[in-house]
Amino acid sequence: MTEVFLGREALGDGFPRHDLRRWYTQIFRGVYVPKNAVPTLDDRILGAWLTSDRRGVxxxxxxxxxxxxxxxxxxxxxxxxxxxxxxxxxxxxxxxxxxxxxxxxxxxxxxxxxxxxxxxxxxxxxxxxxxxxxxxxxxxxxxxxxxxxxxxxxxxxxxxxxxxxxxxxxVDAGAESLRESRLRLLLIDNGFTRPETQIEVSAAGGFTAVLDMGWRDLGLAVEYDGAHHQTERPQYLKDRRRMSMLAGLDWEVVTVINEDPPREVLARVYQAYLRRGGAEIDAMAWATRSFAPNRRFGRVGDAA
Incomplete structure (x- = not known):
């Protein structure tokens, strides 16, 4: 862990002010770390607490x-x-x-x-x-x-x-990314029955797939594909084989990527939902408090 300390305490212990200014930098007011350090989240948490004179929570x-x-x-x-x-x-x-x-x-x-x-x-x-x-x-x-x-x-x-x-x-501990949680909320907000998360599908020969979310009774899954699914060749080939095996087990998978607008996501999922025997949704909101109609599904910088 990086050295994180209050400058006034170091000065009080006799640390030279010149050395403090030369070799250390502030991450919060009065809280110092070495200049060559890249503060971690834990470093910044400790530094924030020190700013409260160790009284904060x-x-x-x-x-x-x-x-x-x-x-x-x-x-x-x-x-x-x-x-x-x-x-x-x-x-x-x-x-x-x-x-x-x-x-x-x-x-x-x-x-x-x-x-x-x-x-x-x-x-x-x-x-x-x-x-x-x-x-x-x-x-x-x-x-x-x-x-x-x-x-x-x-x-x-x-x-x-x-x-x-x-x-x-x-709340569902099965979500494996912030974007998966966001996708699940989009579906729930628009009238879909609450999807199950981390659905395990197995077949003879040792094939096992764990699907992000979906409806087991309909054989329908919705999955979020992060950037590594599209840019890493081994992952791409693995996904292709996996999709082929799932199709053979009569599962349909709707894949969602970051750039998909919410309205397009909902339309594709709803078509598949009806096709697989799901109940009609009387009034789909299309846009909600969380999902504006012209917003991409996931913002740049969101966790994958």
């Missing part, structure tokens, strides 16, 4: 990462619960109320518990991203929906609680 996406959740970029803003606002780039201060039973320790730092982390993620993140973050947290550090509901009851009508109530029943 790491929360939100950073807390989920400390609990083991994937798909958190090293440059992600660090959220922290603290009693006084200290605005600076890369740091998000939440002056929300919390109680001692909502805080635990991870890697020596005070961090919101998984249930409190879920309570914050579902309220503060944009809707589609919030579901992805909740899925990732559930996958890494399972939390009970009842415990999150207790926090909803404890704090009442706070900011974002309506969105949290809406998303909580949809």
């Amino acid at each position: 790491i929360a939100g996406v950073a807390a989920s990462a400390l609990h083991g959740a994937d798909w958190v970029d090293a440059r992600e803003p660090i959220e922290m619960l603290v009693s006084e606002r200290r605005r600076q780039p890369g740091l998000v201060i939440r002056m929300d109320r919390y109680r001692p039973d909502e805080v635990t320790r991870v890697a020596g730092l005070p961090v919101t518990t998984p249930s409190r982390t879920a309570f914050d993620l579902g309220r503060h993140q944009p809707r589609a991203l919030a579901l992805g973050r909740l899925d990732a947290l559930m996958r890494a550090a399972p939390f009970a929906s009842a415990d999150v509901q207790c926090l909803i009851d404890r704090y009442g009508p706070v900011r974002g609680v309506r969105q949290l109530r809406d998303l909580l029943p949809l």
Whole structure:
């Protein structure tokens, strides 16, 4: 781990100010790392905590990462619960109320518990991203929906609680990327029955495939293909053989890529859904709070 420290404490211990300025750089106000270091997410989390004079509690996406959740970029803003606002780039201060039973320790730092982390993620993140973050947290550090509901009851009508109530029943640890979560939410928002995730399909001869999501009773799957599926030749050939085997088992797979507009995704899935015997959907929204009609399915920079 990179050396991360408060400059004033180093100076108080006799460290030369000239050396501090020459060999170290700030990642947060008053928090230093060596100039040749590339700060990791853990480094930035520690630095953010030091800015609070060690009184803050790491929360939100950073807390989920400390609990083991994937798909958190090293440059992600660090959220922290603290009693006084200290605005600076890369740091998000939440002056929300919390109680001692909502805080635990991870890697020596005070961090919101998984249930409190879920309570914050579902309220503060944009809707589609919030579901992805909740899925990732559930996958890494399972939390009970009842415990999150207790926090909803404890704090009442706070900011974002309506969105949290809406998303909580949809959380699924089977999602393997933020874009898969986003795709699943798009389908649910538009009237499809909730798809099952991580569907295992096996056949004689040892063939086994795990499908991102779909409807087992219809033999219909929907899969998100990341960039590596299209650019890596071995992966491309593997996918081709896999699709051929699935077709032989009477499975239909609708493949979605980043550049597909939501309306086009919905049209292709709905056609296949009806073709495989799914019920008609009376009124498809086509665009929702999370998915504008002219937006690509996944934004540049989203986790694959």
